Each structure stands twice: as structure tokens, then as C-alpha cells.
Amino acid sequence: MIHCEDLVKIFKTDDVEVVALQGLNLTVEQGEMMAIIGNSGSGKSTLLNILGGLDRPSAGRAVVGSWNLLKMTKEQLIEYKRKTVGFIWQNNARNLVPYLTALQNVELPMVIGGKADRAYAKRLLEAVGLEHRMGSRLTQLSGGEQQRVAIAIALSNRPRLVLADEPTGSVDSAAGERILDIFRRLNREMGVTIVIVTHDLSVADKVDRVVAIRDGMTSTEWLKREDAEASPRENGTVAGQDGVRFGDRHEEYVVLDRVGRLQIPQAYLEAMNVTGKAVLQFDGRTVTIGPPDAAPAAGEREGGGDDGAGDG
Numbered sequence: 501m502i503h504c505e506d507l508v509k510i511f512k513t514d515d516v517e518v519v520a521l522q523g524l525n526l527t528v529e530q531g532e533m534m535a536i537i538g539n540s541g542s543g544k545s546t547l548l549n550i551l552g553g554l555d556r557p558s559a560g561r562a563v564v565g566s567w568n569l570l571k572m573t574k575e576q577l578i579e580y581k582r583k584t585v586g587f588i589w590q591n592n593a594r595n596l597v598p599y600l601t602a603l604q605n606v607e608l609p610m611v612i613g614g615k616a617d618r619a620y621a622k623r624l625l626e627a628v629g630l631e632h633r634m635g636s637r638l639t640q641l642s643g644g645e646q647q648r649v650a651i652a653i654a655l656s657n658r659p660r661l662v663l664a665d666e667p668t669g670s671v672d673s674a675a676g677e678r679i680l681d682i683f684r685r686l687n688r689e690m691g692v693t694i695v696i697v698t699h700d701l702s703v704a705d706k707v708d709r710v711v712a713i714r715d716g717m718t719s720t721e722w723l724k725r726e727d728a729e730a731s732p733r734e735n736g737t738v739a740g741q742d743g744v745r746f747g748d749r750h751e752e753y754v755v756l757d758r759v760g761r762l763q764i765p766q767a768y769l770e771a772m773n774v775t776g777k778a779v780l781q782f783d784g785r786t787v788t789i790g791p792p793d794a795a796p797a798a799g800e801r802e803g804g805g806d807d808g809a810g811d812g
């Protein structure tokens with residue numbers, strides 16, 4: 501569904517250039533529900549805005565379905581945003597018209613797209629648990645309820661991909677959990693691919709996969725274990741590669757790019773006292789990275805073919 505390769509985004513202001521994405525690789529399968537985490541400024545929103553057609557990449561490859569996001573014309577971009585992708589923000593005021601009812605809000609994008617379908621709008625509001633609030637104006641709804649209207653709106657044009665930027669950021673944890681459960685149901689029942697950008701580590705339990713972005717590149721990935729439902733629940737705790745660990749319910753992987761490059765966490769480099777150069781040793785199965793003084797002296801080497809075993 502989504503394929504990003506060596507994706508670069510550079511923001512240029514008068515005299516500064518900010519490299520927000522520096523060769524990011526990411527593949528998301530059709531029907532997957534996944535989350536992207538990362539520190540502030542790591543490039544999460546930049547990526548989401550590119551995938552949503554709100555911003556253009558500077559270089560690389562970004563394909564969503566049959567759309568090439570680097571080569572689309574303005575007209576194609578409008579069609580892409582209308583038909584393929586739905587967007588949910590933390591601040592749902594961007595999606596909603598306060599003086600319209602919940603139902604009218606969900607119908608609005610359909611009307612704009614030329615295909616009003618009241619029955620489908622009602623079905624969506626039922627799906628997000630708002631069947632009893634369809635006639636309420638937005639100002640009469642709580643933050644969590646408004647966010648659920650925003651989810652229904654994002655689905656109103658039957659997109660194949662939904663992008664959510666901090667969808668649980670402005671609601672309490674019970675409402676947040678409910679929103680994630682709704683995502684999961686829509687994902688399972690409608691087959692919508694869902695990508696969630698978040699700081700909320702509890703999201704990990706609700707998605708198939710979590711990918712961390714560090715300095716504009718994907719660095720670490722956690723896959724939910726198949727038997728996760730059976731093991732005890734743990735929230736994200738500080739540890740692991742990106743300062744995050746999800747306990748026994750997830751397998752953690754470092755992400756390698758197409759040519760074998762990977763990111764080593766700064767904390768590991770500092771602990772090893774490695775700056776510019778490191779020593780790489782390969783025992784036939786495992787690669788070990790260490791400080792230059794860990795290199796075996798020439799005489800100690802035993803003809804093992806570790807030289808040139810890829811770059812780190």
C-alpha cells in the first residue's frame with residue numbers, strides 16, 4: 501500500500517535548510533494497522549503530510565497504491581486526497597464544522613465530492629458508536645465524541661488509507677482507548693490501512709507494528725507477537741534501542757536499508773566510546789560492533805572472513 505524509499509524532505513527558509521527526512525525507508529502492507537513513534541522533530545508529521553498529499557517530498561520514492569507522490573500533478577493530488585486517503589488530526593477542529601450536526605459533518609465531504617450518501621454516513625456514525633448523537637451539533641459533543649466524528653469524516657469517501665496524527669493526543673485515556681478500538685474494528689471490517697503517528701506508547705498494544713523514526717530515518721521496528729494476547733500486558737517502558745521497550749509482547753528489530761545501513765543509538769555509541777570509526781567483527785552468524793581498541797591485533801586474527809562484512 502505504502503512504499504517509501506530513500507525519501508528526503510528538505511525545508512528551505514530564507515537562510516536555513518532543515519533536512520526533516522533523510523533517506524527514509526518504509527513499507528506498509530495493504531490492510532495493516534501500524535504506528536510511527538519518535539522524538540519531537542524526528543520527522544513523523546513531515547512523513548504523514550507527504551503520505552497525505554499535503555506536502556511534496558524533495559527526493560526519493562513515495563508510492564501509495566498506484567499513486568507516485570513525487571510525480572503527481574496538482575489535479576491528481578486533489579483526486580488522491582479526495583479518493584484514496586483520509587486524514588485525522590489531534591486538533592479535530594480542522595476537520596469539523598462546529599455549527600453543523602454530526603451527521604451533516606460526515607455528509608459534507610460526500611456532498612463536496614458529488615456523491616451524498618446519507619445511509620452510509622449513518623453507518624459510519626454507528627460504527628464509531630455515535631448513533632445516538634447524529635443530530636447533535638459539534639459544540640454539544642465532548643472532545644472524544646468530536647474525535648469519533650472526525651474518524652467517521654475521514655472514512656466518508658471510502659479511502660483505502662487513513663492517516664492519523666496524534667489521534668488520542670487531546671482526549672483522556674479511556675476515550676483514547678476507545679478510539680483505537682474503533683480504528684481496529686474499521687481496519688478489520690473494512691480492510692482500511694491505518695497509519696498512526698503518536699507519542700502514546702500504549703498504542704503499541706493495539707497495532708500490528710510500531711516503527712520508530714530517528715533523525716528523519718526509520719531506526720527500530722517492533723512487531724506484535726502472535727501470542728501477545730495471551731501474555732501479560734505491559735506498557736512501554738524506557739529501555740531498548742530508541743529508549744522504548746514494549747515488554748514481552750513485541751519483538752524488537754533494527755531496520756536496515758536497501759544497502760545494509762542501520763542506525764546505532766547515540767547512547768550505545770557513547771557507552772562504547774565510539775565516535776568516527778568502529779570495529780566490526782563477524783563470527784559467521786552475528787556481527788559485533790565495538791570501539792577501535794577492541795580490534796584484535798594482526799597476529800591474533802584467525803583467517804576469519806570478517807573484513808568488509810557490510811557497513812554500519
Ligand SMILES: Nc1ncnc2c1ncn2[C@@H]1O[C@H](COP(=O)(O)OP(=O)(O)OP(=O)(O)O)[C@@H](O)[C@H]1O
Nearest residue numbers: 511518519520538539540541542543544545546547
Ligand atoms: N514547514 C516547515 N519549515 C521548516 N522546517 C520545518 C517545517 N516543518 C517541519 N520542519 C522541521 O522539520 C523537522 C521535522 O519536523 P516534524 O514536524 O516532522 O517532526 P515531528 O516528529 O512530527 O515532531 P513532533 O512530535 O514535535 O510533532 C523539525 O526539525 C522541524 O523543525
